[in-house]
Amino acid sequence: MVTAPERLLLRLEWQVLRRLDGRLNGAYRTHHRGGGVDLAGLREYVDTDDARRIDWSATARVGETLVREYNEDRDLTVWLVLDRSGSMGVGAEGRTKRDVLTELALLLARLFARPGNRVGAVLYDGAAARVVTTGTGRAQALRIGRELLRETRVVTTTTDLAGMLESVAVPARRRALVVVISDFIGSGPWTRPLAMLAYRHDVVALRIVDAADGAIPDVGLLVVEDAETGEQVLVDASDPVFRAGMSSAVAARDAEVSGVLRHVAVPLHQIRTDQDLVDALVRLVAATRWRR
Known part of the structure; x- marks a missing residue:
């Protein structure tokens, strides 16, 4: 019996991954020399080299100081941090921010795990986290x-x-x-935790946005519910002062998110709920490969 996660992954593989395969190329091994274990060769020592890489046997044989170069290890460990809070339920039926997050997480897990990289996930519901330990291959995407x-x-x-x-x-x-992957709608200072995370890891932020995030129709009296807390408030949606205040608050929130991520040098990719995921993923994977 085909389960719901497998049906979804099959659809995404057919509709998205097949289109991506022709647009994403390149292996995980590079011509760059790094700190892996696959010896690439020897070259003459320069002042900026790490003395620990000097090959003393080869140096004694040829009479000049030589250092070892290695092919950089391209295998990755990838962690997906997935926001499952209330505000992720905003959006059109069948295309909420949570729906887009689910598709993105499955596609990224499938893409990154295919070459043998290990992928794990942390699902955060607004107050607590569930951890999916790292694994490889298609089975890991299905676990997530x-x-x-x-x-x-x-x-x-x-x-x-x-x-x-x-x-x-x-x-x-x-x-x-x-x-x-989040809409970054929340409370409390988060610059320091992000900076500490970026210091230890390569961090990429995918911000999912929907047209309804800051839009209120001009229909007079309206009951507005906070997607995070469930609190309801009666407002006059036609009041120009109220509408100006809403626009200002949304702009301030957007500026804060962009400013914090820019401050700690974390790349930000904004993805709309009505956007083609192929184009979004091509840009994301290209940028991620460059950072790696």
Whole structure:
């Protein structure tokens, strides 16, 4: 019997991955020389070289100081930090921010795990985290998919962005690529946790946005519900002062998110719920390969 996660992954493989395969190329081994274990050759020592790489046997044979060069190890450990808070439910039926997050997480797990890289995930519901330990291959993508499609408890507090970022610090012990997928709607200071995460890992932020995030129709009296806390407030949506205040608050939130990520040098990719995921993933993977 085909499960719901497998049906979703099959659809994404057919509709998205087949189109991506012709647009993503390149292996995980590079012509760059780094700190791997595959010896690439010897070259003459220069002042900026690490003395620990000097090959003393070869140096004695040829009479000049030579250092070892290695092919850089291209295998990755990838952690997906997935925001499952209430605000991710915003959007059109069948195309909410949570739906897009689920598809992105499955596709990224499938893409990164195919060459043998290890992929894990941290699912954050706004107050607590569930960890999917790292694994490889298609089976790992399905493991993450099962957790994403599992019903979560209702959390009635605003998302603790600092807690979400800190939740990956314990499972991600070795240096990794950390992809944070969220709308970054939350509360509390989160610059320091992000800076600490970026210091230890390569971090990429995917911000999922929807047209309804800051849009309120001009229909007079309206009950507005906070997607994070469930709190309801009666407002006059036609009041120009109220509408100006809403626009200002949304602009300030967007500026804060962009400013924090720029401050700690974390690349930001914004993905709309109505956007073609192929184009979004081509840009993401190209940028991620460059950083790696």
